[in-house]
Amino acid sequence: MTRQSTLGALLRSQGVSRRAFLKFCTTTASVMALPAALIPVMADALEQAQRQSVIWLSFQECTGCTEALTRSHAPTLEGLIFDFISLDYHHTLQAASGRAAEAAREEAMREHAGKYLLLVDGSIPTVKAYSTIAGISNLDMLRNSAVNAAALIAVGTCAAYGGLPMAAPNPTSAVPVSDLITDKPIINVPGCPPLPLAITGVIAHYLTLGTLPALDALGRPLAFFGENIHDRCYRRPFYDRGLFAETFDDVGARKGWCLYKLGCKGPVAYNACAHVKWNQGVSFPIQSGHGCIGCSEPGFWDSAGIYESIADGQFGTGPKLASAAVVGAVAGAGAALLARGKKEKKAAAHAANE
Amino acid sequence: MTLLEFARGPAIHWALIILVAGTIWRLLGVLVLTRGGDLSRPRDAFGNYKGYRTVFSRAWPSSEFNVATRYQTIVAYLFHFATLIVVVGITAHIEFIQSLTGASWPALPNAAGVAIGIVALVSLLALILRRLTNPSIYCSNLGDYITWILVAAPLITGLMAFAHLGPRYETMLAIHILTVALMFIWFPFSKLMHSIWFVFSRAQSGLTYAHKGVQI
Numbered sequence A: 001m002t003r004q005s006t007l008g009a010l011l012r013s014q015g016v017s018r019r020a021f022l023k024f025c026t027t028t029a030s031v032m033a034l035p036a037a038l039i040p041v042m043a044d045a046l047e048q049a050q051r052q053s054v055i056w057l058s059f060q061e062c063t064g065c066t067e068a069l070t071r072s073h074a075p076t077l078e079g080l081i082f083d084f085i086s087l088d089y090h091h092t093l094q095a096a097s098g099r100a101a102e103a104a105r106e107e108a109m110r111e112h113a114g115k116y117l118l119l120v121d122g123s124i125p126t127v128k129a130y131s132t133i134a135g136i137s138n139l140d141m142l143r144n145s146a147v148n149a150a151a152l153i154a155v156g157t158c159a160a161y162g163g164l165p166m167a168a169p170n171p172t173s174a175v176p177v178s179d180l181i182t183d184k185p186i187i188n189v190p191g192c193p194p195l196p197l198a199i200t201g202v203i204a205h206y207l208t209l210g211t212l213p214a215l216d217a218l219g220r221p222l223a224f225f226g227e228n229i230h231d232r233c234y235r236r237p238f239y240d241r242g243l244f245a246e247t248f249d250d251v252g253a254r255k256g257w258c259l260y261k262l263g264c265k266g267p268v269a270y271n272a273c274a275h276v277k278w279n280q281g282v283s284f285p286i287q288s289g290h291g292c293i294g295c296s297e298p299g300f301w302d303s304a305g306i307y308e309s310i311a312d313g314q315f316g317t318g319p320k321l322a323s324a325a326v327v328g329a330v331a332g333a334g335a336a337l338l339a340r341g342k343k344e345k346k347a348a349a350h351a352a353n354e
Numbered sequence B: 001m002t003l004l005e006f007a008r009g010p011a012i013h014w015a016l017i018i019l020v021a022g023t024i025w026r027l028l029g030v031l032v033l034t035r036g037g038d039l040s041r042p043r044d045a046f047g048n049y050k051g052y053r054t055v056f057s058r059a060w061p062s063s064e065f066n067v068a069t070r071y072q073t074i075v076a077y078l079f080h081f082a083t084l085i086v087v088v089g090i091t092a093h094i095e096f097i098q099s100l101t102g103a104s105w106p107a108l109p110n111a112a113g114v115a116i117g118i119v120a121l122v123s124l125l126a127l128i129l130r131r132l133t134n135p136s137i138y139c140s141n142l143g144d145y146i147t148w149i150l151v152a153a154p155l156i157t158g159l160m161a162f163a164h165l166g167p168r169y170e171t172m173l174a175i176h177i178l179t180v181a182l183m184f185i186w187f188p189f190s191k192l193m194h195s196i197w198f199v200f201s202r203a204q205s206g207l208t209y210a211h212k213g214v215q216i
């Protein structure tokens, strides 16, 4: 972590030119749908920005979100902005451990009360014993750290919507951040992992304007999660023409046709992968030949098989439908035989009367 | 559970169960009943054959009625074929059928699907207009209108989902599946059963006429 006091000083010390910095501001502003007039404002604000205290809590997670951010091709401006914030607690990245680490968290909470950002990755088990840090349950640590936070950013699908730990049968009774904290602004930045630009974009927005970005109904910043993958997908023309890869090694797959039949969840997924892309704009899953798994959507792990197309019915089929057929047959035949019996009886009675 | 999960899961599942049980119930309920054997001899040598032939010959009005029923015949044909093609010709539908049965076949390009879906919808509108403006011909009841709505709804919502119009795709898709579920539930207990009954009813009329010597 750095000692420079403003972001401008840090960037200059890292040899980032003013031009590259303005380019970053322009990209971020346009991705976040901020008016162009705000770009110089943003640049000035970021340049002058004092280090923002951030406490990062990692609960039931795989560290993939941190990896995505810190290992995106170095040194990126996203990475530098992340370096710039005063990351007062992050048990994977901080040097301190044990008591000293917890003391750093407590000190930051005291010193920056009401001002620090609380970033959370990982879901929280409601059974306290399932996950603890320094003897403190995840549940208590989150509640305690949230009290004086300015806002919370749930990084990754686990923190935002429960993710994999919450997938059936949810053995740890895990819940997302928003189930536990209801009195603070929470921004969800889902994804497994989320795009690094989405994480730093939200932080940059906060550093610049001192506000949180506009969110969609699922608490995600519209700037990054307002667009449908399918609408932005470069394979869309093949979808429209009805040209699909049927397997991962057929002609269609080699020709780069649409992956809908191989279970692509692009049409129901909202994220910026298809236009921002990964690894500095190199590629994204669909471009590398695998359908979107919809990792930024709540319940993505349970809602359908990764290789099942969106149109598939999500229910066990055979036996129930077969028994329905048998029930129908019995009811139908029964009703008809009953009616026939009645008819014959009536006929017999009629004949006897004559 | 999201709306789409509900629609793709329990909603369409129960609708299919009711559709299968209900249709077989209705079919066997009539077919097992059987009529008393007609002991008369057909009035001409090919009488029985002629009866079965009616299944096809009744697909077109008798020449005397050609002009009077032209609008109805053409529009109804357009509607039935267009609907059939979109039901079995669209990728998403084939995927659904394949997930149920394992069978699949090549699909239409999307643009063709949209075009044919629009033909189906417009012809369905043309049919309801005629029904509304000629009440004395149709003697419609409430069930007829419910049926029309439940057939039009999947077409409208399907087209909207397909063309990415209206609410977000996942919501539109869920609404589409839910309208189909309603139609499936309504199917066995409504005139939609004509899609199966027509074979039996035409054959029965044909046979009866052949035995009575009616010119057909």
Ligand code: SF4
Residues within 6 Å of the ligand: A229, A230, A231, A233, A234, A235, A236, A237, A239, A257, A258, A259, A260, A264, A265, A266, A267, A286, A291, A292
């Ligand atoms: S690959 Fe996926 S996102 Fe791209 S067009 Fe096909 S279904 Fe849509």
